[in-house]
């Protein structure tokens with residue numbers, strides 16, 4: 332019997348999950364998303380939409396009544412409400428997994444307890460507590476909001492004693508934690524999947540370049556030696572083993588200057604650094620997620636070609652409606668826009684993948700091509 336898929340969140344990730352679902356009509360007949368923005372990206376590609384806040388209890392219940400299985404594209408859904416529904420509708424990743432991941436402190440504790448390497452961290456209870464603990468952590472150190480953080484907005488890098496107060500103030504009223512600053516050589520990630528039967532699959536390690544705390548470029552595969560990619564893969568598989576949840580997870584990691592691999596954070600969902608899979612792999616991360624939660628065998632995660640993904644962000648001085656962006660037709664370049672009406676500085680509006688279809692393996696050249704394309708994109712008021 333075909334199923335109705337409910338997704339909490341209908342942004343670009345929900346949109347690409349919807350597109351993947353539409354290619355699996357033998358399993359999924361309908362997609363409904365819960366999202367507060369009318370005509371959200373997922374609705375633009377054919378999902379039905381309940382217009383409400385992600386944490387709106389009645390709306391989540393309504394979504395569950397209309398769906399056979401529920402998943403999410405954001406980690407901020409109300410895990411308590413979801414927990415109360417569990418049993419009546421299948422929810423993956425499970426609300427108990429979501430609950431651990433939603434709180435960066437609980438998440439790191441969970442990882443440490445399972446012997447998965449992470450940077451040193453501790454919960455912060457008060458300003459005095461922060462003042463005390465930072466002496467042990469030394470400068471710089473990071474103060475992080477434990478919940479509802481993304482694109483670096485929940486982080487404050489404390490460089491010296493004079494910034495302690497400002498850092499604490501920034502997250503006033505929110506639970507926080509302190510974390511040792513990792514002087515990393517590279518940021519990398521593994522997109523991993525686990526289906527409801529426990530089968531695990533990982534995509535090859537990718538390299539992530541951030542600008543202003545937002546992912547700018549992903550290079551697949553990462554430019555590291557095979558020892559490091561094997562270690563990252565081992566850590567990712569172990570993480571999936573202990574987490575129990577089903578679905579795709581984005582596992583962000585640091586490679587330190589002395590070649591250690593540390594987990595930074597886990598996203599319980601498809602991940603921006605997995606967008607390259609739309610072209611680089613036989614199974615995209617979106618299809619993989621649906622396979623995982625439907626209980627189908629996981630698809631191949633082999634990389635067909637070296638691929639670079641580049642995010643298209645709203646420029647710093649541009650607000651409001653913009654003309655649809657088109658890219659010059661170039662070999663091996665694939666554009667995906669997210670159908671967002673209005674641009675805002677740093678808002679993710681689309682991405683493009685540059686695929687090394689002739690297998691030159693010349694990453695420098697591919698990067699140059701990527702940057703050229705990025706710089707040629709113009710935003711024009713509509």
Ligand SMILES: Nc1ncnc2c1ncn2[C@@H]1O[C@H](COP(=O)(O)OP(=O)(O)O)[C@@H](O)[C@H]1O
Nearest residue numbers: 450473480481482483484510511512513541596
């Ligand atoms: N302990 C750390 N040491 C050094 N840089 C860090 C550390 N934690 C986070 N960062 C940097 O900040 C970025 C965002 O932090 P992250 O914890 O992943 O939060 P978000 O939820 O905003 O993605 C990371 O991708 C990394 O560049």
Ligand SMILES: [Mg+2]
Nearest residue numbers: 482583595596
């Ligand atoms: Mg992150």
